[in-house]
Amino acid sequence: MARITLDHIRHAYGPNPKSDAAYALREVDHEWADGGAYALLGPSGCGKTTLLNIISGLLQPSHGRILFDGNDVTNLSTQERNIAQVFQFPVIYDTMTVYDNLAFPLRNRGIAEPDVDRRVREMLDIIDLADWSNRKAQRLTADQKQKISLGRGLVRNDVNAILFDEPLTVIDPHMKWVLRSQLKRFHKQFGFTMVYVTHDQTEALTFADKVVVMYDGQIVQIGTPAELFERPSHTFVGYFIGSPGMNVMPAEVHGSTITLGSETIALDHAPRIAAGDKVELGIRPEFIRIGREGMPVTVTRVEDIGRRKIVRANLAGQPIAIVASEDIEFPAEPRVTFDPGALNIYANSWRVGREA
Amino acid sequence: MEKTWNNKAWFLVLPVLLLVAFSAVIPLMTVVNYSVQDTFGNNEFFWAGTDWFDDILHSARFWEALQRNLLFSFIILILEIPLGIFIALNMPKKGIGVPVCLVLMALPLLIPWNVVGTIWQVFGRVDIGLLGYTLAALGVDYNYVRDPVDAWITVIIMDVWHWTSLVVLLCYAGLVSIPDAYYQAAKIDGASRWSVFRYIQLPKMKRVLLIAVLLRFMDSFMIYTEPFVVTGGGPGNSTTFLSIDLVKTAVGQFDLGPAAAMSIIYFLIILLLSWIFYTVMTSSDADA
Structure with missing residues (x-):
């Protein structure tokens, strides 16, 4: 078990990368706390596996250092x-x-056979393959x-970290749930530093204490599941986390008001936006209310997903999604209001903070 | 799953059946026909029953040739299979080296058998051959025309040169189909180079190795052209394999009956041994 420090890691697969685009990993400078459970979340090709292989040493980074508990490895x-x-x-x-x-991994390290036997039998019970x-x-x-692959990863109790590279892709949905809970339990029981790569947000959010969202070779946000949901620091995080993802609409900021087409919303602060920035307003579908007040919308489609309904509508020429309760009734002229605490303002795709 | 019976399938395999009948079954039956009859020419045949088979099975000449065949195939397999695996393991997996190596490996396979024989026949000659002359100049007493051991060494090296490539190519195909994750997992598990070979590469090569062993066994057991060209079965009878003996009997002495009986015995031996190889090598799949 170790604290893992990634010191300005950059990686390119080809030799002599010329531009940022040539890097599979643009720059990662981050520390994984000892005993933490992290999920690396991002779409295919965003550099998750590259980063994982750099940590495990299967890949040498083009630039930067990796430290385990402060020792350069x-x-x-x-x-x-x-x-x-x-x-x-x-x-x-x-x-x-x-x-x-x-x-196998125990014997390769010359562990005495009685110990091997004890640990293997324990692991067989845990992964339920004793028979x-x-x-x-x-x-x-x-x-x-x-399960055997997982068991081989977990059977050594002295490892610095356990890395998972989308390990549940081939598993049935039902088993996924069971195995994920087991992993979570191991983590509590043994306190391994765990890094879990996935492109499945449910997996990431249920497994990890901290989720690291990667996009296009860089880390765009590190946070708890709640932070990622409530305060996505990049529009990509907004899209990627949540189902449906965050509504992101082009907007204009004037002082402490924000204009969406012909609609204007008052803000409780004046976001600092530089001239020429691309400004966008982000709001999660869960924080939009449909009623008789607010901005007029045209409802285009209603999807029933069981306990809730997803309403697709048009607001000031922009398509938006709204999560509504099962028993929603639409007024003759539906209007929407935004939960003021749930508004996120983005300049050039990055979130503008309150004090920024 | 329930088996479905569909007789239409027979019509689809009928053309192949006809082709196989003409190319294999009918010639084979002709041989069977010869093997139980005697002839003195003029297309007159007399019933001979199993006499020819008795004769063959009681002739020292046959058993000696068979022993030579078995020894030859054994030597070929223990040389070519490990050497083939070794070369395949050391071939580059990517880059410009891959096509270069593949072409180099494929070259001996593209040369007609009798040309291979001629190449080595000339190569080994003491008077004009590069190999024979060099060895003689170095004071090595090498002469495949006179010395049975030299003749054997020449034929074996020639076969290794000619056919190891086949084993290499098959093994290489097996090796490149192993996903990278296996090697990565082995690194993570702290496996040694030997463990990687023993538990990853060898099991993954098993299927192609089975094919390689079978092909090399059958081909080496049926070897004819190369020793015929190089040594003609000599010196004495030292490199007279079953195939060479068979041709001497059938074409040289024109003893159709004994030659036919011998062909059938020869054929059955190859069939039996191939079946044994196959059964032994696939049996480990069946347990678990």
Whole structure:
């Protein structure tokens, strides 16, 4: 277990990158606290896996240093870093039994056989494969294989960190839930530093204490699930987190009012916007109310998702989504109001804070 | 799952069946026909029953040739399979080296058998051959025309040169199909180079290796052209394999009956041994 420091890490796959666009990781400068559970969330190709492989030592960063508990490990091999990593697709040693698969990382490190046996049996119970221990791993289902992969990652109790690279992609939805809860339990029980890569927001939000949102090779926000939801610091976070994502509309700020087409909303402060910035107003669909007051909208479509309804509407020429209760009744001329505390103002895609 | 019976499928395989009948079944049956009859020419045949089979199975000449075949195939397999795996493991996985290596590897396979034989026949000659002459100049007493051991070494090296590439290419195909995640996981698990080979590369190469072993066994057991060109079965009978003996009997002495009986025995031996290889090598799949 260790504190992991990423010191100005940049990485490009090709040699001699010329522009920022050539970097898979533009710049990451961040510290992962000892014993923290982090999720790395972002769309495919945003650099999540690159960052993970740099931490585990499978990749050498083009620039920057990695420190474990303050010690520079940038030039150490994966083995020397003592990291566990679970991959997207199950990696099992076909010819070995389930038991030997789990024992493999322990035996490779020369751990005494009685200890190996104790730890493997514990792990077999945890991943619920005790009845299969003497079976060849080859014939198992994808679920079971991935459980073995997870088990191999968790079986060593002295690792500096455990990294998960979208480990539940191949698992059935039902099993996903079970395994995720188990991972969460391990984390509480053993206090490993865990980094979990995913593009599934539910997975990220349920697993992690802190979610790191990546977009286009950089970290755009690090925060608790609540922070990401309420105060997305980049319009991308707004889109990406939440279902449906945040409504982001082009707007204009004049002093302490914001103008949306022909509608004007008063703000309780004057956001600092420089001339020429691209200004946008962001509001989550959960914080829009439909009623007889406010700004007129045209409802275009209503989607019933069970407990709630998602209303698609047009406001000042902009499509917006609104989350409404199941029993909503539309007035003849529907209007909407925004929850004033839930307004986010963005300049050039980045959130403008109150005091900014 | 329930099996569905659909007789229409037979019509679809009918053309292939006809083709196979003409190319394989009918010639084979002709051989069976010869093997139970005797002829003195003039297209007159007399029933001979199993006499020819008795003769063959009791002839020392046949058993000696069979032993030579078995020894030859054994040597070929223990040389070519490990060497092929070794080369495949050391071939580049990306970059300009890949096509270069693949072409170099494929070259020997593209050369016709009798040309391979001729190349080595000339190459090994003591008077004009590069290899034979050099060895003689270095004081090594090498002469494949006179010495049985030299003849064997020449034929074996020639076969290794000719066919190891096939094993390499098959193994290489197996190796490049292993996803990177396996190697990464092995690093994470702290596996040694040997463990990576033993638990990742070898199991993943198993299927192609099975094909490689079968092909190399069958081909080496049926070897004819190259030793025929290089040594002609000599010196003495030291490199007279079953195939060479068969041709001597059938074409040289024109003993159609014994030659046919021998062909069938030869065919059955290859079939049996291939089946044994296949069963043994696939049986480990079945447990678990």
